[in-house]
Amino acid sequence: MSVTIREVAREASVSVATVSRVLNGKGPVQAETARRIRTAAKRLHYVPHGGARSLITRRTTTLGVLLPELHGEFFSELIRGIDVYARQKGYHLLVSSSHSDRAESEEMVRAMRGRVDGLIVLSPDVRPHALKANLPERFPVVLVNTAGGAAFDSLTVDNFGGAVEMVRHMISLGHGRIAFLQGPSANRDATERLRGYREAMAEHGKDGTMEIAGNFREESGYEACRRLLAGKNRPTAVFAANDSMAIGLLCAFQEKGIRVPQDFAIAGFDDIPIARYVTPPLTSVSVPIAELGARAAQVLIAGLEADPVRRRRRETLATRLVVRSSCGESGSRPRSASGTAYG
Amino acid sequence: MSVTIREVAREASVSVATVSRVLNGKGPVQAETARRIRTAAKRLHYVPHGGARSLITRRTTTLGVLLPELHGEFFSELIRGIDVYARQKGYHLLVSSSHSDRAESEEMVRAMRGRVDGLIVLSPDVRPHALKANLPERFPVVLVNTAGGAAFDSLTVDNFGGAVEMVRHMISLGHGRIAFLQGPSANRDATERLRGYREAMAEHGKDGTMEIAGNFREESGYEACRRLLAGKNRPTAVFAANDSMAIGLLCAFQEKGIRVPQDFAIAGFDDIPIARYVTPPLTSVSVPIAELGARAAQVLIAGLEADPVRRRRRETLATRLVVRSSCGESGSRPRSASGTAYG
DNA sequence: CAAGTTCGTGTAAACGATTACAGAGGTGCG
DNA sequence: CGCACCTCTGTAATCGTTTACACGAACTTG
Numbered sequence: 022m023s024v025t026i027r028e029v030a031r032e033a034s035v036s037v038a039t040v041s042r043v044l045n046g047k048g049p050v051q052a053e054t055a056r057r058i059r060t061a062a063k064r065l066h067y068v069p070h071g072g073a074r075s076l077i078t079r080r081t082t083t084l085g086v087l088l089p090e091l092h093g094e095f096f097s098e099l100i101r102g103i104d105v106y107a108r109q110k111g112y113h114l115l116v117s118s119s120h121s122d123r124a125e126s127e128e129m130v131r132a133m134r135g136r137v138d139g140l141i142v143l144s145p146d147v148r149p150h151a152l153k154a155n156l157p158e159r160f161p162v163v164l165v166n167t168a169g170g171a172a173f174d175s176l177t178v179d180n181f182g183g184a185v186e187m188v189r190h191m192i193s194l195g196h197g198r199i200a201f202l203q204g205p206s207a208n209r210d211a212t213e214r215l216r217g218y219r220e221a222m223a224e225h226g227k228d229g230t231m232e233i234a235g236n237f238r239e240e241s242g243y244e245a246c247r248r249l250l251a252g253k254n255r256p257t258a259v260f261a262a263n264d265s266m267a268i269g270l271l272c273a274f275q276e277k278g279i280r281v282p283q284d285f286a287i288a289g290f291d292d293i294p295i296a297r298y299v300t301p302p303l304t305s306v307s308v309p310i311a312e313l314g315a316r317a318a319q320v321l322i323a324g325l326e327a328d329p330v331r332r333r334r335r336e337t338l339a340t341r342l343v344v345r346s347s348c349g350e351s352g353s354r355p356r357s358a359s360g361t362a363y364g
Numbered sequence: 365m366s367v368t369i370r371e372v373a374r375e376a377s378v379s380v381a382t383v384s385r386v387l388n389g390k391g392p393v394q395a396e397t398a399r400r401i402r403t404a405a406k407r408l409h410y411v412p413h414g415g416a417r418s419l420i421t422r423r424t425t426t427l428g429v430l431l432p433e434l435h436g437e438f439f440s441e442l443i444r445g446i447d448v449y450a451r452q453k454g455y456h457l458l459v460s461s462s463h464s465d466r467a468e469s470e471e472m473v474r475a476m477r478g479r480v481d482g483l484i485v486l487s488p489d490v491r492p493h494a495l496k497a498n499l500p501e502r503f504p505v506v507l508v509n510t511a512g513g514a515a516f517d518s519l520t521v522d523n524f525g526g527a528v529e530m531v532r533h534m535i536s537l538g539h540g541r542i543a544f545l546q547g548p549s550a551n552r553d554a555t556e557r558l559r560g561y562r563e564a565m566a567e568h569g570k571d572g573t574m575e576i577a578g579n580f581r582e583e584s585g586y587e588a589c590r591r592l593l594a595g596k597n598r599p600t601a602v603f604a605a606n607d608s609m610a611i612g613l614l615c616a617f618q619e620k621g622i623r624v625p626q627d628f629a630i631a632g633f634d635d636i637p638i639a640r641y642v643t644p645p646l647t648s649v650s651v652p653i654a655e656l657g658a659r660a661a662q663v664l665i666a667g668l669e670a671d672p673v674r675r676r677r678r679e680t681l682a683t684r685l686v687v688r689s690s691c692g693e694s695g696s697r698p699r700s701a702s703g704t705a706y707g
Numbered sequence: 708c709a710a711g712t713t714c715g716t717g718t719a720a721a722c723g724a725t726t727a728c729a730g731a732g733g734t735g736c737g
Numbered sequence: 738c739g740c741a742c743c744t745c746t747g748t749a750a751t752c753g754t755t756t757a758c759a760c761g762a763a764c765t766t767g
Contacts, residue, residue, distance in 0.1 A: 023478075023500050025723055036747045041725060048726090049744055066498060071479040072424065073723035075415035076752045083458070083479075093637070097439035104461050108472075113479065115426070116459045118447050129451075135366075136414035136426075136456065155409060157366050239641045265638070272641040294436070295608070295638060298582045298615040368753055379717045384755055391756090392714055416753035419722045712765075720757085727750085734743075 024065045032061040044069070082111055084321060085137035087129055088118040089144040093265070094293045095310055099165075102314025103141065110322050112138075120144050123151075130155045139321045143167060145209050161324040163317045166209055174320050174334045178313060180210050180290075183306040183340030184217025185224075187260060187288055190304075190342060192225055194349055196258040196286055200231040202245050202270065204262040211237070214262045214290055231256055235266050242269025246277065249285075258286035258348065264293045264305055271299060271347070282349035292343050302345035309338055367408045376404040387412070425454055427664060428480035430472055431461040432487040436608070437636045438653055442508075445657025446484065453665050455481075463487050466494075473498045482664045486510060488552050504667040506660045509552055517663050517677040521656060523553050523633075526649040526683030527560025530603060530631055533647075533685060535568055537692055539601040539629055543574040545588050545613065547605040554580070557605045557633055574599055578609050585612025589620065592628075601629035601691065607636045607648055614642060614690070625692035635686050645688035652681055 030037045035054060042048040043058045050058075061067075075081045084107055088096065096118070104114055115137050120126040123146040130152060133140065139161035142152070149172055152162060164175040191199055201218045204211025215232070222230050233248055235241040242261060249259060249270075261267035267289030271281060279285050281301055289296060292307035320334055373380045378397060385391040386401045393401075404410075418424045427450055431439065439461070447457055458480050463469040466489040473495060476483065482504035485495070492515055495505060507518040534542055544561045547554025558575070565573050576591050578584040585604060592602060592613075604610035610632030614624060622628050624644055632639060635650035663677055 023723095026725095027723080037724080038726075038748080039746060042746090045725080048746095051745065054745085066500070068474055068478040070419065070723050072415035072418035073752090074725075076413065076419060076723080076754090077725045079752080081415065092437075092440055094436050096443070097435055100439070100443075100459065101462050104459070108460065113475070114459050116443065116447070116457050117451065119444050131411055132456070135411040157409070239637055243641065268638060269641050272643060272645075275643045294582055295611060298586065298612050299642065300615060300618045302615075366753095369755095370753080380754080381718080381756075382716060385716090388755080391716095394715060397715080413753050416722090417755075419724085419753080420755045422722080708767105710766090712763100714761105714763080716760085716762105718757105718759080721755085723752105725751085727748105729746105729748080731746085732744090734741105736741090737739095 023070070024067050026067070026069065029058065029062050029065055029067045032065060033058045081113075081136060081138050083113040083115050083137045084318065085133040085140040086114055086116045086118075087126065087133070087140060087142045087144055087147070088116070088120070089126075089146065090119045090121050091143075094291070098310035099143075099314040102311035102316075103318045104314075105311075106315040106318040107322070110318075112318075112322065120146060122146060123148070127151050127155060134160065139163070139325050141165060141317050141321055145207060149173065161321055163321045163324070165313065165317050168209060171333055174324060175336070176313060176317050176320065177337045178210070178308050179337045179340050180213035181217040181220070182337075183290065183308070183342070184214040184260070185221040186340075186342050187290070187304075187306055188218055188221035189225075190344065191258050191260065191286065191288060191348055192221070192227075194286070196348075197227065198231070198254065198256040198258070199227070200233060200249060200256040200259040202233050202235045202242060202259055202261040202266050204235060204237045204266075208237070211262050218260060235262065237263050237265060239265045239269035239272075242266030242271075243273045245270055246273035250277075250279075256285075258288070260288045260290075262290055264289035264291045264296050264303060267303055267305070267347075268295070268299055271303070282347055286348040288348050292341075296343075297345060301347045304345045304348040305343050307341040307343050309340075313338055366413070367410050369410070369412065372401065372405050372408055372410045375408060376401045424456075424479060424481050426456040426458050426480045427661065428476040428483040429457055429459045429461075430469065430476070430483060430485045430487050430490070431459070431463070432469075432489065433462050433464050434486075437634070441653035442486075442657040445654035445659075446661045447657075448654075449658040449661040450665070453661075455661075455665065463489060465489060466491070470494050470498060477503065482506070482668050484508060484660050484664055488550060492516065504664055506664045506667070508656065508660050511552060514676055517667060518679070519656060519660050519663065520678075520680045521553070521651050522680045522683050523556035524560040524563070525680075526633065526651070526685070527557040527603070528564040529683075529685050530633070530647075530649055531561055531564035532568075533687065534601050534603065534629065534631060534691055535564070535570075537629070539691075540570065541574070541597065541599040541601070542570070543576060543592060543599040543602040545576050545578045545585060545602055545604040545609050547578060547580045547609075551580070554605050561603060578605065580606050580608060582608045582612035582615075585609030585614075586616045588613055589616035593620075593622075599628075601631070603631045603633075605633055607632035607634045607639050607646060610646055610648070610690075611638070611642055614646070618643075625690055629691040631691050635684075639686075640688060644690045647688045647691040648686050650684040650686050652683075656681055 026037050026040050030040045040058050043050050043055045117129045126144045126146045141163050143165045162173045164173050233245045267287050289303050289305040292305040296303040296305050369380050369383050373383045383401050386393050386398045460472045469487045469489045484506050486508045505516045507516050576588045610630050632646050632648040635648040639646040639648050
């Protein structure tokens, strides 16, 4: 069936050991012999059997990536960041996505181990405790945006800080009553952004916060419109936990003839590419997603190749406030500018 | 280090053969023995070594997915579709994305083989010829949205048909001079949509087509505005090869005070989630991306497990015209409706 | 009760690579 | 010349599974 190292050896009239040495660049081999082996391998389209190799080397050169049900930009950017770095270092990616419950996620952890050298885990469903139980001693894991305990390396985006900064920005523009449109309560990004909102509001003595349920989808932003306009002490601004919801809301406002930002200011979170192309351009918080992925891969691979008993790393990546015109103040700015970044 | 089948066998006081039989559900084993083995395996957190297993069974239960540089919705939806189906069938996914040139893609084909049982390939860079040369005889491959020749199974979205349908729709609304905003010329989806546009225009005797270069990004839609408004025989409508560009263009129009659809009609392609939440809601062509992925996985797995010399499959998945208000006619429709679908 | 069948289990041979070890041949040096 | 020491290559053990085959025990059947 598939061509093995033995056939290459026969073709080049040498032993399998020599073929292996040439192909892995180890040990001294005569130039002429090496050349003969290489052409034989090429002619036969030889590719080493990954399984056989990993059996003896005890390495798979593969990273596992465990993701929850994710949509759109975030998912693709993250994988892209991971993939680019991993490939550059010669690693493959075994991806498992769309997990919606704990049992499924924990099952995948088991299924993946024995096929990968390390794991990048995003699923908020996976309990660190269960991870430890299902993995061999000192199996390298990097937790991303996941509450992790001290057992593993972990990477986080500064959702809290970004939210604080955004609220401060809105307050500085004169908004007093700022509502918050929440993400899913099980999502850590969402809860951290909420925490930041509360913190910044409290810090300015605004304790009358208004929090509306949402689920990160456009439609829940659209539906939040009704509740925002109800009641007598109507807010003047709303901070959505992500851009998708902000855009859904923007749409609802536009239908009702409510002008943004004059009648109502809107801010989002994530700075998805489309944020600058809605009308008005959306003020948001930029999250370095691809960088997050690349960094995760980097930390994991470093952990793989280095001293296994080193200290656990815990990093937070900064977000960046991107001011456009949906919150007012900079509405006349030309579109071609990507917004002003501070922080 | 890692716990092997031998240790499980010792723990349960049986031979490795019996452990293997129990864990794979093959061969007759006494109920009591099986129970003892299962608890031993659980207690030791035993997981079989994938490499060793694939060495003897000659299967990896892993599918390779080769993707070009993709962004946003398309990427995540596709992977989701593939992953859900594959996992359900017990397969893992080895993903390699973000390939921008031919050499890189073809290198990955080589790197993947020997680690996967079959390949799903989207990269337009990979020449079927090179695929054949780099893969073993009768290696299962499914080409998705890729010009493939008869050598492999292939799946396509009916980009051509969708574009034809959209242009007909626009013409039926009374638009005469319809411009087309192109995607990248190397992208097959883009060229098929262009071909559909030309076909439908010709079929109505409109040979004065107007084609503007673009690259699928929002920004190129934004920039197309200038060229659309220049010249004296200005079009009354524009069909963008994807939604992102349509939205960029919409934004540019809004800034210039051009009303959509009254002054200028816009249509897109893809029906990304946000399309219904821009103002006005975007008329588009819905593409069943997740279904495309799932179907690709299905065809590949079928090919893996079935008679290896069966006929090559070639399928086209239908698109669906989604009428909203950016082309006029149905502007007063309530937002909650997702648009009218025909086709 | 002998012979065949079935059941439950163990023994050992694969699978395809890497690599420790050994050996052959050549070279340098005392 | 003899010994040590390179350089190059081959032999064979090894990794952790699966599975063909063998074997004993228990059971069926004529």
